[in-house]
Amino acid sequence: xxxxxxxxxxxxxxxxxxxxxxxxxxxxxxxxxxxxxxxxxxxxxxxxxxxxxxxxxxxxxxxxxxxxxxxxxxxxxxxxxxxxxxxxxxxxxxxxxxxxxxxxxxxxxxxxxxxxxxxxxxxxxxxxxxxxxxxxxxxxxxxxxxxxxxxxxxxxxxxxxxxxxxxxxxxxxxxxxxxxxxxxxxxxxxxxxxxxxxxxxxxxxxxxxxxxxxxxxxxxxxxxxxxxxxxxxxxxxxxxxxxxxxxxxxxxxxxxxxxxxxxxxxxxxxxxxxxxxxxxxxxxxxxxxxxxxxxxxxxxxxxxxxxxxxxxxxxxxxxxxxxxxxxxxxxxxxxxxxxxxxxxxxxxxxxxxxxxxxxxxxxxxxxxxxxxxxxxxxxxxxxxxxxxxxxxxxxxxxxxxxxxx
Ligand SMILES: C[S@@+](CC[C@H](N)C(=O)[O-])C[C@H]1O[C@@H](n2cnc3c(N)ncnc32)[C@H](O)[C@@H]1O
Numbered sequence: 001x002x003x004x005x006x007x008x009x010x011x012x013x014x015x016x017x018x019x020x021x022x023x024x025x026x027x028x029x030x031x032x033x034x035x036x037x038x039x040x041x042x043x044x045x046x047x048x049x050x051x052x053x054x055x056x057x058x059x060x061x062x063x064x065x066x067x068x069x070x071x072x073x074x075x076x077x078x079x080x081x082x083x084x085x086x087x088x089x090x091x092x093x094x095x096x097x098x099x100x101x102x103x104x105x106x107x108x109x110x111x112x113x114x115x116x117x118x119x120x121x122x123x124x125x126x127x128x129x130x131x132x133x134x135x136x137x138x139x140x141x142x143x144x145x146x147x148x149x150x151x152x153x154x155x156x157x158x159x160x161x162x163x164x165x166x167x168x169x170x171x172x173x174x175x176x177x178x179x180x181x182x183x184x185x186x187x188x189x190x191x192x193x194x195x196x197x198x199x200x201x202x203x204x205x206x207x208x209x210x211x212x213x214x215x216x217x218x219x220x221x222x223x224x225x226x227x228x229x230x231x232x233x234x235x236x237x238x239x240x241x242x243x244x245x246x247x248x249x250x251x252x253x254x255x256x257x258x259x260x261x262x263x264x265x266x267x268x269x270x271x272x273x274x275x276x277x278x279x280x281x282x283x284x285x286x287x288x289x290x291x292x293x294x295x296x297x298x299x300x301x302x303x304x305x306x307x308x309x310x311x312x313x314x315x316x317x318x319x320x321x322x323x324x325x326x327x328x329x330x331x332x333x334x335x336x337x338x339x340x341x342x343x344x345x346x347x348x349x350x351x352x353x354x355x356x357x358x359x360x361x362x363x364x365x366x367x368x369x370x371x372x373x374x375x376x377x378x379x380x381x382x383x384x385x386x387x388x389x390x391x392x393x394x395x396x397x398x399x400x401x402x403x404x405x
Contacts, residue, residue: 001066001088003046003157003233008065010147010156012039013058013181014165016368020058020185028055047240049159049230054222054248057184057211060163063145063156071153073106074116077146080153081120089157091234092131095141096121099158102148117146117155143229161229168225169281172273174205178311178347180221182369183207186376187215189365190307190345194258197306199339201294203263206274206287208309213283216258220248224281257286259306264290264297295334304341308381314350314372321353328356335359335381344379351375 013021015038022032022040028051033041042048052062069080090096098118100110107113121144122132133141143158165181178186187208192198194216200209214221222228223245230236265271271291278284290298294310310331315324335344336359348354349372357379365376 001085003064004237006043006045008033009042009044009049009052010039010063010065011042011052011056012060012063014038014060014179014368016366017058017181017185020188021056023188024056024058025052028052046159046230046237047244050237050241050244053160053164053228053230054244055220056164057188057215057221058181059160060165060181061145061158061160062164063158063160066144066155066157068152068154070151071148072104072151074112077113077116077148077153078120081117081155082124084121084124084155086121086124087128089234090121090125090133090142092125092129092133094133094232094234095138096133096135097137097139097141097143097161098135098146099139099143100146100148102146104148104150107148113146113148117144139229140227141229141232157229157233159228159230161227161232162225164221166225167221167281169210170205170207170277171280172205172276174267174270174273176313177205178207178369180207180211182367183211184215184221186309186345186347186365186367187212189376190309190343190378192216192307194255197259197300197303197342198261199297199299199303199306199308199342200261200263200310201265201297201308201334202310202312203265203274203289204270204311206263206277206289208311209261209263209274209287210278210281210283213258213261213278213286214281216255216261217252217283217286218255219252219282223248223252259302260300261287262290262297262300263287264292264294266291266293295330295338297338299338303339306339306342307345308335308339308342309345309347311347312353314348315353324350324353325356328353329358332357332359335379339381340383342381344381346377346379347374348377349374 030042049062071077098114100113102113126132139161143161145156145158147154167180268291271289315321359379361377362380363378367374
């Protein structure tokens with residue numbers, strides 16, 4: 001099997017992030033073949049998969065297409081899978097995980113296709129080399145992913161293994177942490193690049209500030225973890241992988257120091273978690289942490305042109321909601337009184353609460369946090385910003401993307 005031959009590479013992401021993923025992939029010089037709601041495709045080799053795994057901030061997984069076939073039922077799936085020379089890819093000493101995404105009328109049990117594929121792979125390896133690899137759900141070794149829609153099956157080498165959202169730095173998640181890929185996309189939406197001060201009151205476990213520091217110092221997030229499925233493939237190209245990692249390290253070293261990043265929270269435990277997470281991510285020296293009410297966040301005199309971003313709780317129960325109304329009102333006062341000349345951002349899943357901020361939004365970016373529809377609201381904070389209780393109209397976004405494969 002020749003993994004240096006170009007094949008289709010499917011890159012997946014969370015709902016609502018595909019525009020940011022597209023921006024990143026095009027920024028790396030790739031031409032897009034197709035764009036779907038939560039994935040896109042390009043053409044490339046395993047070396048490209050390595051680069052993508054190291055550099056992408058908003059992707060979940062990078063999948064290299066091994067074989068595309070037509071199949072109507074489980075027996076056909078087995079027959080097609082067993083044809084692949086798995087013994088060239090997976091050592092019997094490796095650990096194998098099979099995942100699948102299936103939308104076909106003949107299957108109503110989501111476990112079944114993964115089991116069929118796993119059986120075909122281990123049977124083939126046992127047949128050829130006399131031993132079979134261990135298998136399970138852990139994604140700690142080689143990961144193979146099946147996409148089966150209608151009568152079309154596709155088997156991919158999932159080169160990431162564990163989702164890229166799991167950077168490895170969040171050892172202390174604290175309450176309601178934002179997924180790392182979402183935080184990176186939110187920071188990309190603000191246009192932040194380290195050239196202006198960044199203030200993150202209500203920082204929780206620090207995800208926004210940490211992702212911002214990684215962006216500002218051009219640190220590829222893939223450098224933060226060592227385990228990728230691609231390094232478990234038999235005879236993988238370790239030289240190319242190591243040289244890409246070295247190049248990525250050089251890029252980060254050459255980056256200039258960002259303008260101040262200040263992260264605060266009124267919960268001491270949140271700041272303790274954020275500080276430890278930042279330390280694991282190697283960016284603790286770039287972030288100034290304080291325990292305080294958001295309104296007491298120390299704002300540098302040079303805040304003009306800076307970014308102030310808050311991710312308050314959205315509230316679920318009635319009691320919480322009335323307390324949060326007051327908090328959102330106070331966020332409006334804080335923006336207006338303490339942050340003139342900067343750009344304010346509020347990330348929330350509750351637009352009714354957002355109205356309590358009382359300032360006019362200049363832009364609204366749609367996002368999803370798990371199943372909750374969210375918005376990143378942008379406020380231009382001029383000196384003497386006026387209160388406005390009529391929310392800006394929702395911009396119409398052309399969401400005519402194709403269904404995922
Ligand atoms: C939704 S969480 C933020 C999660 C964060 N984005 C992360 O990824 O971990 C909201 C945070 O706001 C903090 N918070 C709530 N009210 C606050 C206040 N009045 N002043 C400062 N922090 C506050 C909470 O302690 C909590 O950590």
